[in-house]
Amino acid sequence: MAAINDSQNQEIIEALPPEAQQWLVGLPWVQRRYVLSLCHVMCATSPEEQAKFLDDYTADGMVSRIIHDKDTQQRVASHLRRFRIETQLTEKVLRRYIRQFYMHSAQTRQHQSKAYLESAMQLMVNGQEHNRVLGYILGFELLVLLFKMSWEQHERFYCLQPNQEDFFNLYIRPVQRAHRLNGVIVPKDENRFFARRDYFVRRPKLKPGQTVALIMASFAPRQISQLGGMVMRHQNALQFDYAHIFQQHSDAAIFN
Numbered sequence: 001m002a003a004i005n006d007s008q009n010q011e012i013i014e015a016l017p018p019e020a021q022q023w024l025v026g027l028p029w030v031q032r033r034y035v036l037s038l039c040h041v042m043c044a045t046s047p048e049e050q051a052k053f054l055d056d057y058t059a060d061g062m063v064s065r066i067i068h069d070k071d072t073q074q075r076v077a078s079h080l081r082r083f084r085i086e087t088q089l090t091e092k093v094l095r096r097y098i099r100q101f102y103m104h105s106a107q108t109r110q111h112q113s114k115a116y117l118e119s120a121m122q123l124m125v126n127g128q129e130h131n132r133v134l135g136y137i138l139g140f141e142l143l144v145l146l147f148k149m150s151w152e153q154h155e156r157f158y159c160l161q162p163n164q165e166d167f168f169n170l171y172i173r174p175v176q177r178a179h180r181l182n183g184v185i186v187p188k189d190e191n192r193f194f195a196r197r198d199y200f201v202r203r204p205k206l207k208p209g210q211t212v213a214l215i216m217a218s219f220a221p222r223q224i225s226q227l228g229g230m231v232m233r234h235q236n237a238l239q240f241d242y243a244h245i246f247q248q249h250s251d252a253a254i255f256n
Contacts (some may be wrong), residue, residue, distance in 0.1 A: 048143050063094050072131060072232075076138050079231055085141050085243050097137045104221045130223050139228030142238075143215045144239070146175045151185065152201045160239040171227070173220045179204060182214060 013021050027035065042050060066073060066089075077089055087093060149157065154172050159169040179185035186202045187197075206214070215224075230237045 036214055063091055063098065066094055066134065067091070067130075071133075072134055075232055076134050076228075079138055080141060082144065083145060083240055085145060089137070094137075097140070100134050100140075100216075101133050101221065104216050104224075107216065121181070124222065132204060132229070135225040135228035135232060136221060138231060139224035140215060142227060142231070143171070143219060144211055144226065146171060147178070147206060147211050148204055149200070149245075150201050150203050151176060151179075156245045156247075157240075160241060160244070162239070170223075178214045178218045185212075185253060202235070 013024065016024065024035070042053070045053070073089060079090075080087055146154070146157075154176065157169045158164050158172050176185070180187070182205060185199050185202060187199045
């Protein structure tokens with residue numbers, strides 16, 4: 001017990017959540033050996049192995065929280081249906097998104113292996129963190145929808161929004177920039193007045209893995225969670241008219 005009360009050790013203990021502090025200090029020596037063994041194994045393994053362990057160890061608790069939060073889960077599912085998104089919130093999908101969420105969070109920080117651990121711990125400690133994960137899932141699925149739209153459909157979509165400029169700058173512009181940079185949509189003769197803008201009406205052809213990579217490179221996790229959270233908080237935050245957005249293009253739309 002004296003070792004735990006040492007000033008340096010005390011700082012380590014106090015960095016833990018209060019419940020964890022109480023649990024750790026109250027452990028008998030035999031069980032403390034188990035904790036020390038786990039610490040030793042974690043420190044000795046590579047970041048990749050640590051990540052795999054954290055995937056398996058944290059996902060169960062997070063999936064359980066989400067599954068038991070029926071109201072929030074059903075709200076997300078209803079929004080997915082409203083946007084004609086076919087993704088089902090199965091346990092497999094939830095586990096994939098949980099892993100992606102804290103991998104994406106780690107990628108935005110300088111020391112990825114440390115950030116990965118911090119993100120996983122945050123998911124475990126914060127009782128409300130699962131709401132941010134659900135916001136991330138909904139936001140990500142909406143961005144998948146945007147990445148698969150033609151630029152003509154983008155135009156119809158953002159014209160429905162109350163604040164068209166903000167929506168275009170926050171979401172449409174980064175998507176179209178990614179289309180350009182990665183050769184998904186290549187504007188040709190876009191500045192010629194009478195040019196037939198085939199690129200404008202072309203639907204992007206993206207593989208699932210490519211879409212995920214482009215979204216993670218184009219948007220920060222916080223941006224994605226905020227998009228999903230905004231839609232979850234306000235039913236009409238994002239206006240959507242499937243028939244209008246996905247109608248067959250007209251000649252008027254492709255001649256400028």
